[in-house]
Amino acid sequence: MSNGTPGLARHYLRYSTANLLVMMAGLVSFPLLTRLLDNTQYGILGYYETWVLMAVAVAKLGAQHSIQRFYPHGGDEERMRSFATNLFYLPMIGSLALWAFVGAVVIVHGYVTGDGHSPVFWMALVMTPMLVYSSLVETVLRVTEQSRTVMLTRVAWRWLQLALMLGAVLAVQHTAAAAYGGKLLAVVVGMAFYFGWARRNLHFARSRMDAAELRQSFAYGMPLVATEILAVALVSVDRxxxxxxxxxxxxxxxxxxxxxxxxxxxxxxxxxxxxSFTPAANRVFTTDGAAAVRALKRTMLMPMTYAAIGVAILLWTLGTDLIIALSGAGKAQSGPVFELMGAMNAILPVMLVCGFGLVLERRTKTVLALMCLAVAVNAALNWFWIPAYGVMGAAYATLVSSAVSSLAACVMVDRSLRQFPDAKTLTTVVFAAIAALLGGWVTVQLSLRPGWQRMLVGGMLIGMPYLLVLLALDGRLRAMLYPKLRAVERRIGEGAVG
Structure with a gap:
């Protein structure tokens, strides 16, 4: 990887563009699928998607972590064959063996008991090894810094999946089975591309099989598998x-x-x-130490805090209107869930940056323990709060468990790496938030129509005061934005002249 900032900025731009385009596909599919599928069918879709995520996390056997850690940068052809054989193909063979064993157990159990499974279950089972293979190939692409290829394949695959899922639902049946059939077809197409790339670039050699290298891979990767499984469980346990x-x-x-x-x-x-932040933090910590990491955090936390709080307020006050605008009034019951969890997801990155550093200290067991804590808290609170509060009980449990683990990371990380937003940022954001909430109060008093009308008008009444207060009180933000605005103005002027 290039040590210069331009290389890092280029990769950040590509990954952020890919994530934005993938998110746009989600914003397109969300209103369409929620309108085409009733709550029961959408629930089936989400339920089996949860189990697929868990299955893929287990079936990768930690190979993706070992690929990132032990990739032989600058290695000769023989070293590359050894890497491909021991860290890519052999773990994939092990994953296929595990998948075949589980599939056989399911089939035998169904035959003995007479209990069948839905078509969605069988499609999810078939899809799992293909998703594992595709994930490992994408990991190789990322670690070799082929961000252009990752960006194009990720975006193309997501939009193809969208087209095939919607096409199947519209052409065949308004059911989760039809939607999953379209997704399965998209996975087959994506895996075929990855298979072709791996065949050209990753070569298996029986003579290069090395039990010691394979053991090293499992020893390093399996603890992180447990963390990844728990991370998926944290997202999935609610459903x-x-x-x-x-x-x-x-x-x-x-x-x-x-x-x-x-x-x-x-x-x-x-x-x-x-x-973008994790590779930079690793590089800075290695070359310049903890103080440089804290300086990097300080640079990031000012704009991050302003953006996160602003987005959180908008989602908390207008989240239900966004649900209605995208999916119709019939899905309004999901609005409070989105308001709470959307605001949480907006603020959470700030807390994660503040407490980032346990992995720099190689305290991966502590990371695993914190993930265990989050899952345990989530499950315990769900047990009591779902019967008491219904759907919102699950949302409350997710909020509390995420907050507990994030705050615990901030407390447990070494003081030399811990960094919170500075006092000026916190003071400024409090005044800006007050102005935004006043705008939200005005929005309620206007008695606007739920959905697009209240969302657009309320967005202006909440967002504009928030931004204006930030710009008025923090000269650092003005200094950061002014050159960018001038550059945009200059380009517009050059385009007009041209």
């Missing part, structure tokens, strides 16, 4: 417990609608930040 405690897929559907849209906020606010 599973809603289904088990209520016995109603419609309830899962109501939750899934709000949570799915909130996940788009997570993708844009969280994933894009950490795809």
């Amino acid at each position: 599973i417990m809603l289904k088990n405690l209520s016995g109603d897929f419609a309830v899962v559907g109501i939750y899934s609608v709000g949570a799915a849209l909130a996940m788009q906020v997570h993708m844009f606010m969280n994933l894009t930040v950490f795809e």
Whole structure:
């Protein structure tokens, strides 16, 4: 990887563009699927998607982490063959063996008991090894810094999946099975591309099989597999417990609608930040130490805090209107779920940056323990709050468990790496938030029509005062934005002249 900032900025731009375009596909599919599928069918879709995420996390056997850690940068052809054989193909063979064993157990169990499974289950089972293979190839692409290829394939695959899922629902049947059939077809197409790339670039050699290298891979990757599984469980446990405690897929559907849209906020606010921040933090920590990491955090936290709080206020006050605008009044029950979880996903990256550093200190067991804590808190609160508060109980549990683990990371990270937003940023954002909430109060008094009207008018009444107060009180923000605005103005002027 290039040590210069331009290379990092280029990769950030590509990954952020890819995430934005993938998010746009989600914003297109969300209103269409929620209108075409009733709550029960949408709940089935979300339920099995949860189990696929868990299955893929387990079936990768930690290979993706080992690929990132042990990729032989600058290695000769023989070293590359050894890498491909021991860290890509052999773990993939192990994953296929595990998948075949599980599939055989399911088939035998069904034959003995007479219990069948839905078509969605079988499609999810078939899809799992293909998703594992595609994920490992994409990991190789990322670690070799082929961000252009990652961007193009990620975006093309997501939009193809959207087209095939909607096409199947419209042409065949308004059911989760039809939607999943379209998704399965998209996965087949995507895997075929990745298979062709791997065949050209990753070569298996029986003579290069090395048990020691394979053991090293598993020893490094498997603890991180546990963390990844728990991360998926943290996202998934709400849907599973809603289904088990209520016995109603419609309830899962109501939750899934709000949570799915909130996940788009997570993708844009969280994933894009950490795809660029984590490599930079690792490099700075290695070359310049903890103080340089804190300086990097200070630079990021000012604009991050302003953006996160502003987005959180908008989602908290107008989230239901966005649900109505995208999916219709019939999905309004999902609005409060989205308001809470969307606002949480907007603010969470700030807390994660503040407490980032445990992985720099190689305290991966502490990271695993914190993830265990989050899942345990989430499950315990779901057990009590879902019967008491219904769908919102699951949302409250997610909020509290995420806050507990994030704050715990801030407390447990070494003081030399801990960094919170400075006093000026916090003071400024409090005044800006007050102005935004006053704009929200005015929006309520206007008695606007729910949906697009209240969202657009309210967005202006909330967003404009918030931004104006920030610009008025913080000269650092003005200094940051002014050159960019001047550059845009100059380009517009050059375009007009041309």
